[in-house]
Amino acid sequence: MKSTTAEVDPGSYLLSRTVDGFGFTKQEQSNSTEALSRNRPVDDHPNDREQKRIRKWRKMIGVGGSDWKHYVRRKPHVVKRRIRKGIPDCLRGLVWQLISGSRDLLLMNPGVYEQLVIYETSASELEIIRDISRTFPSHVFYQQRHGLGQRSLYNVLKAYSVYDRDVGYVQGMGFLAGLLLLYMSEEDAFWLLVALLKGAIHAPMEGLYQGVKVVFQVGLALLRFCHDDLIKLPFEKLLHALKNFPAEAMNPDKLLPLAFSIKVSKRLEEFKRDYEKRKERPLPHSLPSLSSSGIPIHNLAGLE
Structure with a gap:
């Protein structure tokens, strides 16, 4: 599978297909937990209450997350309360990176992700390719064989298997990486995966x-x-x-x-x-x- 580190936009895949607010193709109504989660509405035009929440979050994190650490130190209980209420969908990618510390990892390791994708090889490459088609098969971003979504997912999983050779690639890891790619670029998703799987919180x-x-x-x-x-x-x-x-x-x-x-x-x-x-x-x-x-x-x- 050809390697690429291009930025991706899952939203460009939604086109005119019948999908829910998260990009999954709609199926018959179900009472399953997965269906309940998928069927929760995601409004492209948030109401006044949601807009107010978004403004609060933007003020809290600052431009590109510039105020985040200062705010967390000053008002940790406010941050905790707002996270429990739910991070606005439009800000989740950035906030996840700030909470996990993956943004710092990215800044401290310029060019590392690209090197892992382009120049390194992994013993798990065939296994990763085999599992990619099983990852979110009902999501439009990952449905096209060898499409942009599957290529991006392959790149992130391959890079991680090389970066963390003690763990390598584990079946099911694709669902975590696949979710992250719906909210951020390949490189951002990779470093967030590193923060989640190698950080102290994973002990x-x-x-x-x-x-x-x-x-x-x-x-x-x-x-x-x-x-x-x-x-x-x-x-x-x-x-x-x-x-x-x-x-x-x-x-x-x-x-x-x-x-x-x-x-x-x-x-x-x-x-x-x-x-x-x-x-x-x-x-x-x-x-x-x-x-x-x-x-x-x-x-x-x-x-x-």
């Missing part, structure tokens, strides 16, 4: 932004959302229900605001430290019951 699961706290919040939000239905079920049907939450409960526009509204006790960190200490001890002949562990079961859902 163990405990290194998630909010730690284990957000796992509890999302879990409790799902239970709260489905509370009325769950308490009506007989015990033997609960397991099936907990494995198959309704699509509406999985809608991020509803689930995440509910999750972030749930206050989690600082004692959770104490429980975590206690758990880590227990893991280091040799296992006893008989495991203690939950009631003897010092953590009442009924308190887990009421953490505040």
